[in-house]
Structure formats: structure tokens, C-alpha cells
Amino acid sequence: MSEKTTSYYVPDSSPWPLLGSVGLFLIAIGGGNYIQQSTSKVANDGSMGGIILAIGVLWMIGVMFMWWRDTIKESIGGLHSDQMDRSYRQGMLWFIFSEVMFFGAFFGAMFYARWLIVPWLGGEGIGAMTHELLWPDFQAMWPVTTAPDGRTTQAMGAWGLPMINTAILLTSSVTLSIAHHALIAGDRAKVLWAQGATIILALIFTGVQAYEYVHAYRDLGLTLESGIYGSLFFLMTGFHGIHVVIGSLFLIVTFFRVLKRHHMDGNNFAWEAAAWYWHFVDVVWLFLFITVYWL
Template sequence: MAHAHGEYYQPQPSYWPIIGSIGLFTGVAGFAAFLNGVDIGKYIMLAGIGILLFMMFGWFGAVIRESEAGLYNDQVDRSFRWGMIWFIVSEVFFFAAFFGALYYTRDLTLPWLLGEGAKGTAHTFLWPEFTEAWPTNGPQGVGGEFQSMAAWGVPALNTLILLTSGVTVTWAHWGLKQDNRQKLIIGLFLTVALGFTFIGLQAWEYSHAMSELNLTLGSGIYGSLFYMLTGFHGFHVTVGSIMLLVVLIRSMAGHFTPKRHFAFEAVAWYWHFVDVVWLGLFVFVYWL
């Protein structure tokens, strides 16, 4: 059993990390097999996701029970905060890699293919007929003709939704600090509703792009970058919405106090990070 010994906290032995590792390995292996045309790959991937969900439900439940039992001291609170900070830092670099790929492709590789700069010889010797500007699926026209997604439709609406959700989650935080349970619950409910609305609109956007614009993952480098950037962001919004829903349920159950509510703060930090990433996506993927 977990114990708090003065300044230090001694957690109980846990089997959840190994279960999480098995789920991650199974999910990634299944996804790789699916991308390579192995029929059973999608089922392996779904099994891995199921294992991860089981791990998250069990492990987070154990942490919540220990927290509500008063086992966590200030040292544990600092550990949680630093853990969340470094997790968000790792997410910053994760998205930075994809934004870097977008910059390299759009501002370096494309000019070379058009004959500019010291590496522009590819245009002369390989693809002299290539004259396209961004967005492009490359000199070979991989995936066929497509249309890019307009910025001032669903993407602009989703931008407004996420910015509004940043306001509502902050309003909920104020309610918690003021020990106003009603304001906390209403703010969280609005944030969760906005998050899932964003997800639904993005799903509709994907359906429209694939069926009517012929914009798919196979639409060359533009299609790949579009879906990798917006898809991973959508995954983060989904995870964030689920975490906010859990925090909402806990708030309705009477959890959290004005002075001790790190779980709420961690999710709020994550949500604001997701908001900032979307602003970058809207400007550099949709607008410019």
C-alpha cells in the first residue's frame, strides 16, 4: 500500500506501467501492419488501444483514490507538476517536428524543385515541366488532382470554438478557486461540449475533404502533412476532451478544493497548449 513518509512519498508496487507498455507496443505494431496492407493489422491496433484504455482507467482510478484518501503530500504535488510540465515540453517538440517538416517542404524543397537556389538543378534535369506552387502533391502528381481545404469555413469556426473553450475552462478555474462549485461545473460542461463539437466538425471536414476534394493521405506531401498535423492535433483534442469530462464528473462528485486541485490544473494546461497549437495550424496549414 502507498504511504506518505514526511517529505517523501512511497508508492505501492504497480503493474500498470507494464500493461501500458504492452498496449503501446501492440497498438504501434498493429498500426504499422495496417499501413503495410496486413488485414489483421487494424484489429491488432484496436486491441492495443483497448489495452491502453484499460490501463488508463485502472491507473488513473488508483491515483484518484489515493489522492482522495489524503495520501499525497506537497512533494507528490511538486512531482506531478514537474511531470506535467515536461510532458507538455515533449509535446511541443513533437509538433515542432511536423511544423519543421512543413517549413522544409514548403519554403526549401519546393523552391529547389522550381529551379531556385544552389539545389535547383533538380528542376533542370529531372522535372523541367514542374511549375506548381504550394499546396502541391509534387512533380509526379502523387494521388491525382486535389483541392486544398479553405481556411474560412469549418477551420475558422473550429478556431473560434477552441478559443472560446480556453475562456470557459479559465472561467471554471476561477470558480474552483472561489469555491463556487456551480461556476466550476458549468464552465467545465461548456468546455467539454465545445471540445466534442470541435471533434465532430473536424470529422465532417475530413469526410468532405476525402469525398469531394480528393484530399487524402495519399495526396503527396501536402496531403500527408495536412492529415498528420491536423490528425494528431485532433487526437490531442479528443484526449483533452475525455480528460475534461473525467474532471467534470469528479467535480460533480465533490472532488477538488480551492487549494488542492492539481488534476484540474494539469488538464487546463494541456487544453491551453492544444489551443495554441491549433492557432499555428490554422495560420500555417489552412491560411497561408
Template sequence: MSASRSNAPYYFVPGPSRWPVLAGLSLLLTMIGASAWVNHVSWGSYVNIAGVMLTVIVMYNWFGDAISESESGKYSARIDVSYRWSMSWFIFSEVMFFAAFFGALFYARSISMPWLADIDHKLLWPDFSGQWGNAGPAGTVDAFTTMGPFPIPTINTALLLTSGVTLTISHHALRAGQRGKTAFWLFATIALGAVFIGFQAYEYIHAYHELNLKLTSGIYGSTFFMLTGFHGFHVTLGAIMLGVVWFRVMKGHFTPEQHFAFEGAAWYWHFVDVVWLGLYIVVYWM
């Protein structure tokens, strides 16, 4: 937010905007394309890419309007409170999003598998052991190798934990008015996130081509790729958010007292770090 609040209204109400409707339509187009793509529909990839491009254009213009309003001194302390509550509820919704996938993993591994392997089902599936990471009781899934914690998941854990430290250093530097130090450590955080994504892409290539572990590899494959894939998507979003904040820092935005855009992006990044710790333990170790 801008440092100038002396002339800000009690509560700034923006005029009518076309961006919310366009954002909803672009996201709908993106998900329709993604759904068609994973189901091998020929036009799915084109629709998905078009939806993503439209979403980027909408977000660029929408957030640009918000930044202009902030830097022109239209935002008061009450707007700051609104943004903080909005970001808090957004992160809470993300917590529930990942809770659903963690819940699916728990149900499949701790309830369904032992149930299918108990004595009542031995007549139907006598060779089914119920061990997590199997090919299923019906034998319809190709054999695959499960993913262990070494070395890439452990390296990625170190990368994300380190990025949390560099981001905290950057935040303290901003609060101390040290803009150069803020930009340096913020850029280091973004770079660590980019390396994380690179390692995850390599891990996926290794899983598909060497372990035969795919999204279609039963409940293990679907939960593995849904959890780690959506987390990687959130890391990408967080890195983009931090990248926008970095450009704003370089342009002279923010003050030691008022910099919620930085704080909001930092909240999101720390949330992504915590989710990964849960993934690292539950998906790769247990």
C-alpha cells in the same frame, strides 16, 4: 489532490505496480496495429482496436489508483510539486512532437519546393512550379484541391478559443468554491471540444470525397493530415481528461486550494489551443 495533507508522509512512495508495464505493452500493440492498418494489412485494424481497448483499461485502473491515493490523504505538498514538474515536462515533450511536424512542413514548403523548381532542375521537371499544394514533380500523385481556412477551420478556431475562456471561468469558479458553476463551465468546455472534433471529422470526409485530398496526396496531404490529425487526437485526449475531472468535481473532489488534476488538464487544453492557432495560420492560410 485531497484537502487532507496534515497526516500525509514526507513523500509518499507507492508500492510495486503492474500498470506501467501493461501500459507500455498496450501502447506498443496499438502502434503496431496502427502501422499495419495504414499499410492495408488485414489484421491491422483488429490489433489496433485491441491495443486501444487495453490501453483504456490500463489507464482507468492506473489513474483510479492515483485518485484513491490522493483522496485518502497520502499526497503531501512535495507530491504536488512532482506532479507539476511531470506535467510540465510532458507538455514540453508534446511541444517537441509538434515542432517536428511543423519543421517537416517548413522544410518541404520553404526549402524543398523552391529547390526543385529552380533553374538547375528545369531539365528534369520543366513543368514543375514549386507552388505549395502541387502534385509533385514526378506526376505520381492524383490531382487534388488544397484546404482553405473557410468555413470549418475558422469555426473550429472560434470553438477552441471560446473553450479556453469557458475553462478559465470554470477554474476561477473552483478557486472561489463555486462547485456548480465549476461543473457547468467545465462541461461547456468539453462540449465545445466535442463539436470541434465533429467538425474536423466532417472536414476529413469533405477532403477525401470532394477534394480528393488524402494522406497519400504527396507531401501536402501527408503533412496536412499528420498535423491536423494528431492535433484532433490531442483534443480528444484533452476532452477525456477534462471529462474525468468533471466527474471528480461532481463527486466532490478538489478544494479551492488543492486541485492540481484540474490545473494539469487545463494546462494541456490551453496547450492544444495554442497549437491549433499555429496550425490555423501555417496550414490553412499560408
């Protein structure tokens, strides 16, 4: 590995930010159309949402691969100075902060619906007239399992699959912490088995959540059309699931880098960034488990 430079490195012009924006645009358009199509009462409405979404996801995976490839070449080429390392750390911290604000919006929507809208619809306080005019049979309770048209659904319990996934994620944080300490100590073998265990647990979590969605649709009648509770349930857990997949990819990339004996010489911020992101994903899940499933 080349000696680290002492000057600030300015990379060449890169196409990946622009191409990444294109991929995100495709995901946004495709995802929105796919959800609209899946909840539409009109069958075969001609929407290409699913195809556009798949193209956007594959596009983003390709962009991430090429972008990370270039960054890894810069790192092992000794082009990243201490100042660049500080810039990366600050950038990752701001990125995680933006993700906190992203999920904060969803938690805010849920709290607003649960503690303000539901009591108003039930006739409490200033909502007495609203209750009589809009939904006189509404009972102020959470989760809302009855729609205005009389359709009912069941809420997802906390002590089945969600509890299993909570145990899985907490265990994955432990194994990743073991890997982190082993990385600092220079124990490559221990890093590999502990990080490998973390990746396996991450994949199991994703599989369990996919089965949970099947169970929700098939057995509980809980769908995106199940009122405010169903919409928030799938939005909050679904976006968290997407972050789990991204974090898993991050961990897989750094795992293969350790296999190639990267990160073992103290130049390991990419590995630490993956660990930061994964611990963030775990903390968000704990809040989801408590507020969405348990309370």
C-alpha cells in the same frame, strides 16, 4: 477526505506503466499497418492493422482508467504531500514540453518542404538540375496540389470548417478559464456548467474535424496519397485530433470528480493539469490553423 501527509509518499509497485507500454506498442503497430493498408494498391492484403489499432486504443483506455483510479485513491486518501504535488507539476510541465517537441518536428518538416524542397524542385538556386532531371513541369507553389503522375487535388481552405473549429477551441479556452476561476473561488455549480460547456465544445470540435476529413476525401480528393501536402495535412491535424480526444477524456474525468466534490478543498492539481493540457491543445491548433490552413 483524509488529512494530507507531510512525508514523501512512495507508491507500491504498479503494473500500469508496463501495460501502458504494451498498449502504445499495439497502437503504433496497428496504426502503421492500417495506414499502409488504406493507401495500398493491393486490396485485401491480409493486414490486421485496423483490428490491432482498435485493440490498442481500448487497451490504453482501460489502462488509463485503472491508473487514474489508483492515483485518485492515493490523492483523496491524503497520501500526496506538498513535495509530491511539486513532483506532479514538474512532471506535467516536462510532459507538455515533450509534446511541444513532438509537434515541433512536424512543423519543421512542413517548413523544410515548403521553403527548401519546393523551391529546389521548381529550379531555384542549386535545384536547377534537380528540376530538369526529376520534375521539369513542376511549379514551385504551396500547397503542392499536383502529383508527378498528373493527379490533382484541392487544398483545404481556411475560412470554412477550420475557421469554425478555431472559434470552437478559442471559446472552449474561455469557458475553461471561467471554470478555473470558479474552482479557486469554491463555486462548484459554476465549475460544473463552465467545464461541461468546455467538454461539449471539445466533442463538437472532434465531430467537425471528422466531417472535414470526409469532405477532404470525398469532395477535394485530398488523401494521405496526395503528396507531401496531403501527408503533412493529415499527420499534423490527425495527431492534434488525437490530443483533443485525450484532453477531452482528461476533462471528463475531472468533471466527474468535481461532481463527487473532489478538487474543491485546494487539492486540485489534477484539475489544473487537465486545464494546462487543454490550453496547450488550443495553442497548437492556432499554429496549425495559421501555417497549415491559412498561409
